[in-house]
Amino acid sequence: MNLGPLIFLAAFFALSASWFGLVLKPQMQIGRLTQTNVLGGAVAYPVARPGLAQQGLEVYRAYGCAQCHSKNINQSGTALEVLLTDPGTNRPGLMAALKQVKPGFADAEADALLASLPAKLATFEKRDAADAAIKTIGSSSAKAQLNLVPYGPDIARGWGKRRSVAEDYLFDRSVLLGSQRIGPDLSNVGLRQPDMNWHLRHLYAPRSEVKGSTMAPHPFLFEKRKLGRAASPEALKLTGDYAPPAGYEIVPRPDAVALAAYLTSLRADAPLFSVPMSAPAAAQNATNAPAAAGATNAAAQ
Amino acid sequence: MSQTVTKSAPAAEPSRPVAVDGPNESFRFPLLALFIGAAVWLVLSSVLSLIASIKFHGPGFLADFAWLTYGRVRPASTTALVYGFCIPAGMGVMIWILGRLGQVRLALPLLVVGGAASWNLGVAMGVYGILNGDSSGFQGLEIPGYAAATLFMGYSLLGIAALITFHRRVQRNLFVSHWFFIAAIFWFPWIFSTAALLLLGAPVRGVAQALIAWWYSANLHLVWMSLVGLGTAFYLIAKFTGRELQSRYLGLFAFWLILLVVSWTGVPKAAPVPAWLPALSTVTGVMLVLLPITVMVMVYQTLDGKCSLLWESLSTRFVRVGVMCFVLASVMWVLRYAPRVSGMVEFTWFQSAEAQLRLSGFFSMIVFGAIYYILPQIAGAGSRGGVLARVHFWLALGGILLAVLPLAIGGFVEGSKLQNPNIAFVDVMKLTLRFLRLSTIGELLILAGNLLLLLNLMGLTVSFYRTKAAVALRGALEETVPVGVRA
Numbered sequence: 001m002n003l004g005p006l007i008f009l010a011a012f013f014a015l016s017a018s019w020f021g022l023v024l025k026p027q028m029q030i031g032r033l034t035q036t037n038v039l040g041g042a043v044a045y046p047v048a049r050p051g052l053a054q055q056g057l058e059v060y061r062a063y064g065c066a067q068c069h070s071k072n073i074n075q076s077g078t079a080l081e082v083l084l085t086d087p088g089t090n091r092p093g094l095m096a097a098l099k100q101v102k103p104g105f106a107d108a109e110a111d112a113l114l115a116s117l118p119a120k121l122a123t124f125e126k127r128d129a130a131d132a133a134i135k136t137i138g139s140s141s142a143k144a145q146l147n148l149v150p151y152g153p154d155i156a157r158g159w160g161k162r163r164s165v166a167e168d169y170l171f172d173r174s175v176l177l178g179s180q181r182i183g184p185d186l187s188n189v190g191l192r193q194p195d196m197n198w199h200l201r202h203l204y205a206p207r208s209e210v211k212g213s214t215m216a217p218h219p220f221l222f223e224k225r226k227l228g229r230a231a232s233p234e235a236l237k238l239t240g241d242y243a244p245p246a247g248y249e250i251v252p253r254p255d256a257v258a259l260a261a262y263l264t265s266l267r268a269d270a271p272l273f274s275v276p277m278s279a280p281a282a283a284q285n286a287t288n289a290p291a292a293a294g295a296t297n298a299a300a301q
Numbered sequence: 302m303s304q305t306v307t308k309s310a311p312a313a314e315p316s317r318p319v320a321v322d323g324p325n326e327s328f329r330f331p332l333l334a335l336f337i338g339a340a341v342w343l344v345l346s347s348v349l350s351l352i353a354s355i356k357f358h359g360p361g362f363l364a365d366f367a368w369l370t371y372g373r374v375r376p377a378s379t380t381a382l383v384y385g386f387c388i389p390a391g392m393g394v395m396i397w398i399l400g401r402l403g404q405v406r407l408a409l410p411l412l413v414v415g416g417a418a419s420w421n422l423g424v425a426m427g428v429y430g431i432l433n434g435d436s437s438g439f440q441g442l443e444i445p446g447y448a449a450a451t452l453f454m455g456y457s458l459l460g461i462a463a464l465i466t467f468h469r470r471v472q473r474n475l476f477v478s479h480w481f482f483i484a485a486i487f488w489f490p491w492i493f494s495t496a497a498l499l500l501l502g503a504p505v506r507g508v509a510q511a512l513i514a515w516w517y518s519a520n521l522h523l524v525w526m527s528l529v530g531l532g533t534a535f536y537l538i539a540k541f542t543g544r545e546l547q548s549r550y551l552g553l554f555a556f557w558l559i560l561l562v563v564s565w566t567g568v569p570k571a572a573p574v575p576a577w578l579p580a581l582s583t584v585t586g587v588m589l590v591l592l593p594i595t596v597m598v599m600v601y602q603t604l605d606g607k608c609s610l611l612w613e614s615l616s617t618r619f620v621r622v623g624v625m626c627f628v629l630a631s632v633m634w635v636l637r638y639a640p641r642v643s644g645m646v647e648f649t650w651f652q653s654a655e656a657q658l659r660l661s662g663f664f665s666m667i668v669f670g671a672i673y674y675i676l677p678q679i680a681g682a683g684s685r686g687g688v689l690a691r692v693h694f695w696l697a698l699g700g701i702l703l704a705v706l707p708l709a710i711g712g713f714v715e716g717s718k719l720q721n722p723n724i725a726f727v728d729v730m731k732l733t734l735r736f737l738r739l740s741t742i743g744e745l746l747i748l749a750g751n752l753l754l755l756l757n758l759m760g761l762t763v764s765f766y767r768t769k770a771a772v773a774l775r776g777a778l779e780e781t782v783p784v785g786v787r788a
Contacts, residue, residue, distance in 0.1 A: 004475060004483075007475070007479075007480045007483060007484065008483065008487070010484075010557070010560065011483070011484040011487055011488065011560060012487070014557075014560035014561050014564060015487075015488060015491055015492075015560070015564065017561070017564075018516070018520070018564035018565055019491070019495065021565060021581070022512065022516040022565065022567070022568070022578070022581075023495060023499070023512075023513055023516055026509055026512050026574065026575070026578060027499075027505055027509050027512075027513075029575055030506070030507055030508055030509040030512070030574065030575070031505060031506050031507075031509055033506070033507060060438075061436065061437070061438035062434035062435070062436065063367070063370055063372045063373065063434065064370070064371070064372020064373050064375065064376055064431075064436060064438070064443075065372055066372075066438055066440075067371060067372045067375050067376065068371065068372065070648055072571065072572070072573055072648075074571040074644070074647070076644075153719060153720050153721070153722050156722035157722045157726065163571070163573070164573035165573050166507060166508045166573055166574055166575070168573065169507050169508045169511075169573070170506070170507045171507075172507070173504060174437070174438050174439075174504070174510070175507060175508050175510040175511050176438045176439075176511075177508075177511045177572075177573070178648075179440055179569070179648065179652060180648055180649070180650070180652065180653065181648040181649070181719070182730070183730075184726050206360070210727065211727070212727045212728075212731065213360075213727060214357070214360055214727070214730045214731070214734065215360060216356060216360040216361070216364050216370060216371055217360065217361060217364050218364070218370065219364065219365055220365060220366065220367040220370075221367075
């Protein structure tokens, strides 16, 4: 029984099927992805990172940072929060509506609730229920608003505001999502820690900034220099055990500066069509790009 | 029906002394070149892996050297293991089995030697590049672009020699192992060239890069390695027990399962890509559970339930452990896509444990078994290296258990703690350190075992060629001595 040609054809067919499905088709879909708009604004997203941060991505790749850090936020779901924004003038009507929306609502709680507007009334899983609640509140002269709030362990940890989507990586050369979290997720590290000097000190001696950190120090990204007439402006301000011996200073090499610039540029929190969320006003200028350039002395190099 | 034909003839082979000029001789030098090169990379990979593991005992360990930073040592270690050991050793084993099943000499031995040289040069460039900071950063394909071309050339030479050997077969019947091997030989160049071109050569845009890396990695680790590893296991089991593989139809089912289903998995469940992709990978990832079941049924039926038969020879002992690791690793892969569990094990050490079990447990063990089976036939009878090999087996088995189990359990613990945002991330990491430190012992045992394999291979080769040289020298001396003196 000579099945040779048949097996060859079978393997060929199977492999091309998988190739079309997982290489060609996604490439046709994702490869055509273009800039999009931030939800509710005319701001383009994402914006390419500035040059120094792009160099930093190369450093990130070269040192294998993605072996320990992911850049991929998960989200368990989106909660629909109904907020009371305006109590209106019909107090008895509002109270009746509130009792309907929040079963067990007592009149005594009303003053506390109305004192701090907008106040969260209830959280829903389904859009219909949330819409019905808003309609009930609106039947008095009060006004309610719907807030979309992504939730999940990653978001609760403060690693991100929403899940990561394909758009977040549009302009990155070498998309390094990482597969393991030996260190925290870095999708939004620029949002959490916008200070470049913090990142430089953390790269030099992680434990000087994060107590009990298990991250390896990267002293080779820095230069230990004899102090000249005056301290260099870009020298790290280290204290305690981590300070260099007297007469020396620790100065970041260009790689370290670029890496810190890249890290501060990591920020993917814009509300998009594919990940709708009600963002506070600050998110309007989320760019996935760093804060103002030259904000730190190290960037001046 | 046709299985018995070949099975009966070479069944007596292991005990047969090797004729110096038999068909086996053509395999000798090329295969020794492949195996010794592979063993050198294997030892290097376990040294690098040990260094990476020790870094969890103190983050300051070897921290002053850029090239020894964890982010470089870890990928260099897996690259040395996958590209340095698994692929060339797997090719060597495939070439041998294709030759034995076809009852032919190795076609174009020089091509294999050239292929091995080119491949090993590529691996050296790759590992050096990664340590030097030229890593591509894509998991599974960290080698820099300049190494990829050399690797591809090396593979092509090996593949062509394997295919020509297959083509020239005298015994024309095709067995289950044949299907697996031929598919594997064609599969690798396709996935490798696709990934190298679209990731290293002319990178595609955005997150499509990550997708291609996942596709490549899953196809290499799950499809290629399953094809080669299982094909070898089936051959060795049938050969040693003298039984026919049960059955051809189950083999065909496993074959189609690997090709049509397993090749679609690999995209993580929470990947930031259009939702149909993770959904597809999840469905196929869960369907993968059929594969270990099929393999278990096949092995069980072939042995007629007497699994202890596999314990009788050292080679099949390795195979037995390898098949068990395959089943476990497959189940662990399915758990990555199982509801509830998937969110917990994602981004944890659990996935590293799965990868290590697949590489060091399943694939390496079966290839070790095959190498210990092939060696006496190409490097002379009596060259079993008995004690060394037996110690290697126990070290490897203990090493895998100690390296993988703590990581798998630690991964679960880590994952469940990470689900609770009230536990600080640093505290979760400190918790996993205990498991990581335990696995260092496993890494140490694996290194010791791999050293024994290298010693064994080197010792055999040296002693074989020394004997051969001595015989040749004596022959030459006798010829030159005048006839009168000899009398």
